[in-house]
Amino acid sequence: xxxxxxxxxxxxxxxxxxxxxxxxxxxxxxxxxxxxxxxxxxxxxxxxxxxxxxxxxxxxxxxxxxxxxxxxxxxxxxxxxxxxxxxxxxxxxxxxxxxxxxxxxxxxxxxxxxxxxxxxxxxxxxxxxxxxxxxxxxxxxxxxxxxxxxxxxxxxxxxxxxxxxxxxxxxxxxxxxxxxxxxxxxxxxxxxxxxxxxxxxxxxxxxxxxxxxxxxxxxxxxxxxxxxxxxxxxxxxxxxxxxxxxxxxxxxxxxxxxxxxxxxxxxxxxxxxxxxxx
Amino acid sequence: xxxxxxxxxxxxxxxxxxxxxxxxxxxxxxxxxxxxxxxxxxxxxxxxxxxxxxxxxxxxxxxxxxxxxxxxxxxxxxxxxxxxxxxxxxxxxxxxxxxxxxxxxxxxxxxxxxxxxxxxxxxxxxxxxxxxxxxxxxxxxxxxxxxxxxxxxxxxxxxxxxxxxxxxxxxxxxxxxxxxxxxxxxxxxxxxxxxxxxxxxxxxxxxxxxxxxxxxxxxxxxxxxxxxxxxxxxxxxxxxxxxxxxxxxxxxxxxxxxxxxxxxxxxxxxxxxxxxxxxxxxxxxxxxxxxxxxxxxxxxxxxxxxxxxxxxxxxxxxxxxxxxxxxxxxxxxxxxxxxxxxxxxxxxxxxxxxxxxxxxxxxxxxxxxxxxxxxxxxxxxxxxxxxxxxxxxxxxxxxxxxxxxxxxxxxxxxxxxxxxxxxxxxxxxxxxxxx
Numbered sequence: 001x002x003x004x005x006x007x008x009x010x011x012x013x014x015x016x017x018x019x020x021x022x023x024x025x026x027x028x029x030x031x032x033x034x035x036x037x038x039x040x041x042x043x044x045x046x047x048x049x050x051x052x053x054x055x056x057x058x059x060x061x062x063x064x065x066x067x068x069x070x071x072x073x074x075x076x077x078x079x080x081x082x083x084x085x086x087x088x089x090x091x092x093x094x095x096x097x098x099x100x101x102x103x104x105x106x107x108x109x110x111x112x113x114x115x116x117x118x119x120x121x122x123x124x125x126x127x128x129x130x131x132x133x134x135x136x137x138x139x140x141x142x143x144x145x146x147x148x149x150x151x152x153x154x155x156x157x158x159x160x161x162x163x164x165x166x167x168x169x170x171x172x173x174x175x176x177x178x179x180x181x182x183x184x185x186x187x188x189x190x191x192x193x194x195x196x197x198x199x200x201x202x203x204x205x206x207x208x209x210x211x212x213x214x215x216x217x218x219x220x221x222x223x224x225x226x227x228x229x230x231x232x233x234x235x236x237x238x239x240x241x242x243x244x245x246x247x248x249x250x251x252x253x254x255x256x257x258x259x260x261x262x263x264x265x266x267x268x269x270x271x272x273x274x275x276x277x278x
Numbered sequence: 279x280x281x282x283x284x285x286x287x288x289x290x291x292x293x294x295x296x297x298x299x300x301x302x303x304x305x306x307x308x309x310x311x312x313x314x315x316x317x318x319x320x321x322x323x324x325x326x327x328x329x330x331x332x333x334x335x336x337x338x339x340x341x342x343x344x345x346x347x348x349x350x351x352x353x354x355x356x357x358x359x360x361x362x363x364x365x366x367x368x369x370x371x372x373x374x375x376x377x378x379x380x381x382x383x384x385x386x387x388x389x390x391x392x393x394x395x396x397x398x399x400x401x402x403x404x405x406x407x408x409x410x411x412x413x414x415x416x417x418x419x420x421x422x423x424x425x426x427x428x429x430x431x432x433x434x435x436x437x438x439x440x441x442x443x444x445x446x447x448x449x450x451x452x453x454x455x456x457x458x459x460x461x462x463x464x465x466x467x468x469x470x471x472x473x474x475x476x477x478x479x480x481x482x483x484x485x486x487x488x489x490x491x492x493x494x495x496x497x498x499x500x501x502x503x504x505x506x507x508x509x510x511x512x513x514x515x516x517x518x519x520x521x522x523x524x525x526x527x528x529x530x531x532x533x534x535x536x537x538x539x540x541x542x543x544x545x546x547x548x549x550x551x552x553x554x555x556x557x558x559x560x561x562x563x564x565x566x567x568x569x570x571x572x573x574x575x576x577x578x579x580x581x582x583x584x585x586x587x588x589x590x591x592x593x594x595x596x597x598x599x600x601x602x603x604x605x606x607x608x609x610x611x612x613x614x615x616x617x618x619x620x621x622x623x624x625x626x627x628x629x630x631x632x633x634x635x636x637x638x639x640x641x642x643x644x645x646x647x648x649x650x651x652x653x654x655x656x657x658x659x660x661x662x663x664x665x666x667x668x669x670x671x672x673x674x675x676x677x678x679x680x681x682x683x684x685x686x687x688x689x690x691x692x693x694x695x696x697x698x699x700x701x702x703x704x705x706x707x708x709x710x711x712x713x
Contacts, residue, residue, distance in 0.1 A: 176456050
């Protein structure tokens with residue numbers, strides 16, 4: 001087993017332990033467990049950084065050229081962004097929902113073929129890391145927004161129906177969840193925009209055209225418009241709360257389809273096959 | 279040494295009994311001294327609150343102590359013992375320790391997790407130290423009870439959710455708005471309940487208050503109290519969009535606020551959330567208002583429901599607290615077991631030292647020719663004899679405390695050497711002297 005695969009497995013185990021701790025924290029409301037979960041997750045993130053570095057050294061390019069690498073990279077950005085939010089908001093329950101998502105990405109990623117492929121020479125430019133990093137960071141921020149959206153809907157349901165479960169006591173205020181939604185939008189939208197622009201620039205340098213309407217590009221544009229509409233609604237009409245939360249969740253589903261569905265079902269230029277060198 | 283609890287509480291006695299056996303906080307000296315004067319009692323503390331009256335004591339003879347404390351409880355308040363018989367409970371040893379830990383941690387209170395009881399026990403303990411009725415064991419015991427209570431408060435969420443309607447409203451507002459510091463409250467009507475709830479909001483940081491009432495003067499008066507502003511009743515709907523939290527209790531027969539109006543207001547507020555608290559019966563606000571997005575409406579029953587849910591949550595936390603208490607009982611009980619041996623060794627050593635001093639003085643008085651060097655030698659010799667003689671019994675006593683035979687040995691040593699002085703006359707525990 002290569003060092004990279006070993007580190008990947010250690011990361012997966014640490015994310016699993018953190019997930020279990022987060023769930024225990026929600027059920028028992030023990031702050032020490034929440035703190036432990038945070039440290040284990042941070043440790044997992046550190047190992048994950050090492051995983052990506054070793055993969056990069058082994059492959060010679062930013063490791064997002066196949067499904068295994070992409071999922072691992074997505075999980076890494078998600079955990080990183082969550083930890084940043086955690087520094088600011090300290091909402092353990094957000095981790096209890098984000099961490100299992102990262103774990104799921106890792107588990108699916110561990111089932112995908114892990115062989116290092118050579119990258120197609122046409123794609124081997126510095127646009128590649130710029131484009132994928134921006135795109136994935138945007139994805140990760142929007143994932144956190146969707147998680148906050150789900151939490152908002154749960155909390156709002158309880159406050160409206162006046163029936164409280166244990167989760168009610170663990171969840172932050174609606175205002176906090178709504179402001180996370182807004183913050184994610186203000187960070188995520190520029191990231192996504194720059195991701196699309198850098199992708200277009202990269203396409204131009206590789207194939208001599210900025211936009212080719214391949215399914216991934218089309219879906220990315222649809223998703224971008226969706227988030228643009230949400231941002232516009234928030235800033236001008238005063239959309240907030242429930243509506244913003246639902247939008248964030250729909251946006252995330254679109255993202256997920258853009259990222260995975262398109263790659264696996266429809267894509268041509270963005271399929272992992274297309275990335276391999278002949 | 280045994281720890282004993284004799285008392286009654288809201289669980290065993292109705293208020294008319296509890297009020298007759300309560301001890302006045304301004305006159306604690308007399309009952310404490312009388313309690314300590316009981317033959318079987320070594321130390322005593324009296325805890326007297328509106329929900330419980332309990333006597334904590336230590337004694338070498340638990341059965342006699344319980345009898346005497348029961349008699350004291352009735353006698354002091356001029357009641358016939360049989361009047362209290364069925365209401366009083368008595369506990370000793372581990373059961374007593376557990377009980378006091380539970381009481382201090384507010385697990386035995388009418389409202390689990392209420393914070394007052396700990397302060398009340400601290401006050402009771404304060405009297406006992408003031409009048410010197412708490413000795414070595416109760417001092418240590420109550421300090422332990424305080425630290426257990428603190429652990430329970432910090433390690434569980436037993437006190438973290440509101441159990442009063444007014445405070446539940448404040449907590450709900452926090453769940454909606456995050457912070458209520460910069461929020462505005464509108465009071466519609468100036469009923470007592472409304473005023474109380476508003477006071478809670480103001481005490482918890484609400485920045486501005488508006489008051490409206492059919493009688494404008496009443497609104498002005500109340501607004502002054504909250505340093506807010508009064509609004510004419512006919513015009514309050516115009517100011518509604520400025521309010522984040524609306525408290526109503528008008529006594530009007532029909533709704534004073536309908537869904538249509540609130541929808542308008544929310545639009546005007548650009549969907550900023552609103553929290554309506556309808557304390558009136560019959561209700562002031564149309565229940566359909568709760569269906570409007572970003573609007574939350576709670577009436578009195580809803581708030582009661584929240585309180586009930588919070589109480590249930592506290593019950594869950596109480597289970598965690600019980601586990602903490604179980605841990606602590608064991609530790610304290612072990613200390614209690616060791617406690618009897620250590621002071622015994624200390625007093626034994628003290629006694630022998632006194633004998634040695636007295637005999638040395640007599641001897642030195644008869645041997646006037648001794649130089650300082652010889653005197654030192656004789657002193658060292660006698661000291662060494664005592665240490666050698668005491669070494670074996672000390673070791674046996676210390677071992678006996680770990681295998682459960684401590685009490686028997688301690689008793690024997692106390693009788694053989696005539697050490698049975700009252701506990702409070704003992705010097706402070708000096709562990710090193712016992713070495």
